[in-house]
Amino acid sequence: MSSKITIIGAGSVGSTIAYTLSSQDIASEIVLIDINKKKAEGEVLDIIQGTCFRDPISIIAGDYEDARDSDIVIITSGIARKPGQTRLELTQTNVNILKSITPEIVKAAPNALYLIVSNPVDIMTYVFTKISGLPENQILGSGTILDSARLRCGLSEHFQIAQSNIHAYVFGEHGDTSFIPWSGAYISGVSVDEYYDLEKKLGKDIEPIDKEAMLQYVQKSGGEIISKKGATFYAVSSSVCKLCSLLVSSSESISTVSTMMHGEYGIDDVCLSTLTLVGPNGVQGKVPMRMTKAEIEQLKKSADALKEIIAQIDLN
Template sequence: MAEVNDRKVAIIGCGFVGSSSAFALMQSGLFSEMVLIDADQDRAEGEALDISHGLPFAKPMKIYAGSYNDIVDAAIIVITAGAGQKPGETRLDLVKKNVGIFKSIIPEIKKRDCGGILLIVANPVDILTYAAAKLSGFPENRVFGSGTVLDSARLKYLLGEHLSIDNRSVHAFIIGEHGDSEIAAWSSANVSGIPLRDFCEMRGFYQHEESMRKIAEDVKNSAYEIIAKKHATYYGIAMSVRRICEAIIRDEKSILPVSSIQHGEYGIEGVSLSMPAIVGRDGVERDVPIELNEAEKEALRKSAETLKDVLENSAGL
């Protein structure tokens, strides 16, 4: 296995999400080398040049367009390649197209015996994370998806707006599928250790069920709303990629709701979905069991069944 360069990242796919992620990572100062790979070599070269021209305002870094041979020593290989979600499309509608693309990308990675971490960002992220784990042969801790990291950030943002408080003081997770069957884990949500319901009442809000339902729906529909207005989402997910990369490179052991293959927790087996997990230098160390009520557990199992059905009937995995 190739020795890993902790200061190197590779991004496969230079569309809106890939190039925005590259820009966010350039600004982060985490890496001193970044290789961009795309089926359209000119696109990769153009993005590398465009981002490189801002380096006099940032930290020294080598940014270039390359090939799969350049990923061997990368600490993190970020995969954003795939068809984007169109207005009116669900993430699961992308399954066949993007699993097909992964069946050409992942074998190229596998044959190079890379020692880094595969971070899957393309949608449907849960299906593609499972596909990447199975097709790459990487240990499961080194293959995971961005999952509901962005959904959870959206939830914190909306709760911060609702309560007129700093959204960084909100601790709440979206779990399950990154998509229509996702679950807001309300029973473990809190604001600086104060249960969410109690904090809402402190701020003069008493219509808990109605407010929670609306906020959860707004989170779930965020991407659809943005896609309807500007045809793609990319800044929020780029910031999520940067956050996950920070946790890995700095070995922070941060708790993030990334998508990884489940093995029996809550009766869920053999499917990839998002649960809070400890993320550090070796990837996913372990899932973190959070408090869920019976309705949330049942919704999580249903989310898993939705994904399993897609895996068996549409993904050809």
């Protein structure tokens, strides 16, 4: 698989994405760009010295012009979230950083697919969509793909079943107003509630799932990791690399990524995560999932929370 991927930002997340990509067969060229050129050079040197154990790959610390002809551009730049700080408190500072980056990178790579990872990711995806001038199909945010991975991890541990058998998702904001549409949570075609009943019939010693506790596990995992080790970067990097693999695949896949809403579920002019069809041509559209009225209201509540913040930020 031959593709060129540029990563903007050589912090913990950006450099871990570069390292993870270097050990997989997703990219043949990786460009790492950071305002701190020496930091980017150090990360690249550390990564490339381990690539003798794989097929040849090009990894450089570059400038914006080196992003030319990129298939994918990943934007991770921004100030990291501090312990006790919400993603939304980062907003204006990281928006300002994005505004300085956008014209430079879009000029160099106008045809790339853009994957926004910087937090707060839904607002950053919205801002990039508004200021980049690019077609919307070229833009997606990592959204709740990590939240959904955390949910699958939690459900796997609860039911003692392989994560690959679990199809359950987190919708809405990547943050405090996210929610789990349990009406669409399945374990190999069986609803979560039905699966619990099945396990009991099979004599398994299993407790009913505490759905509110599971949501708290999903929402609070990032903060817990930050409080214990200072930052989160392994799982988010794995999630981003998975998205990259979808974007260079020969067929399309469905994922919970953050994209602009155009009336779906009665929501417009905001970026958040629902089931979305993505592939080599970028975002192809939303996949409507049947939800209860209460779940749709939760999605609207998440949208309203994001719109409230968007109304307060300076896009000019």
